[in-house]
Amino acid sequence: MDSLDRKIIHIDMDAFFASVEQRDNPDLRGKPVAVGYDGERGVVSTASYEARKYGVHSAMSMIVAKRLCPQLIVVRGSHEHYSEVSSQIHAIFKDYTDVIEPLSIDEAFLDVTENKLGIDLAIDIAKEIKQRIKDELNLTASAGISYNKFLAKIASEYRKPDGICTIHPNMALDFIGKLPIESFWGVGPKTARRMHHIGIFNGAQLRECSLKHLSEVFGKAGPVFYNFARGIDDRPVVVERIRKSVGCEQTFLQDISIKSAVLIELYHSVLELCERIAKDDFEGKTLTLKIKYGDFLQITRSITSNRILKTKDDILPLAKKLLKQIAYSAEHPIRLLGLSVSNPGGYDELPTPEWIQLELEFKDWDK
Secondary structure, eight states: OOGGGOOEEEEEETTHHHHHHHHHOGGGTTSOEEEEOOSTTOBEEEEOHHHHTTTOOTTOBHHHHHHHOTTOEEEOOOHHHHHHHHHHHHHHHTTTOSOEEEEETTEEEEEOSSOTTOOSOHHHHHHHHHHHHHHHHSOOEEEEEESSHHHHHHHHHHTOSSOEEEOOGGGHHHHHHHSBGGGSTTOOHHHHHHHHHTTOOBHHHHHHSOHHHHHHHHTTHHHHHHHHTTTOOOOOOOSSOOOOEEEEEEEEEEEEOOHHHHHHHHHHHHHHHHHHHHHHTOOOOEEEEEEEETTOOEEEEEEEOSSOOOSHHHHHHHHHHHHTTOOOOSSSOEEEEEEEEEOOOSOOOOOOOHHHHHHHHHHHHHO
16 A cells, blocks of 8 residues: 555544543633642643643643642642543544554554545544544544654644644645644754754755755654655554553652662662563563752663563662662752663564654653
């Protein structure tokens, strides 16, 4: 099949966690809500659209969020409950196709090129799915439709919230040309600054840049950006994604620098990591220690074993070895400590572009 003939939908729930809380609690409806920990080191997980009008957004410090929006209502939330609702949403997807690739708890790709109901137009399927989510779950979703994953994901963001957008093959290049570089999948703040530094602010300017130059500046991500600028993304919708890592992290109420306190926190993190590994039945050989200092400088150190890392006895000695490589003091205390196990063995796969790998790893850290 020609890649231009594919029909791919990206469904993205609108302010998912906050919307579930507003649905379940009528007192929260129409009010600025943030889901997250309401403390000195709390971070916004999701903000309602009422809160976003004040500049509140995910990953923002809760203190800053409350400063921007003094009337902000903070809800701790329940990941287990959100997972249950997510399962209900996926049950709706499965009425149309089994080719579903979850990206996270609140978004997924659907390949509806061949669908169970024989519906010709992908936009009709997207409309049905959106309507059913609203009727059956009292939630809203945005949908993007195109011939590849890159454009479908961009399209779902285009008319949020509760929007729908189709990018046809014959309009793709014009659409991409006008797209701000910050809207490209895989372009975060740091990459955007590098793009700006070499004179790239939109898709048209990215398209003018040679593959050689993009590869020199962005490494493995260079060819990805080169293709995206031309509307090329041949990645299939993957039904079963092999998990690449399992991790946990802890932001401390107060920065720590005393060696005994750091070792205690490391020990607790090892125990939590072992629980997650057992729960997910994950097998990996590389242990990574992540440290964020009080000044927000972040570093990681990794070590690879010749055996699968599963138990405390496997992981704790390696974690201590990595910690010895980390300098910290009362003048340079630790704000956050995280551990993850990656590098699952027993399968072969094509190399993953570096920016996609980083995106996946970040999602695992953030769980």
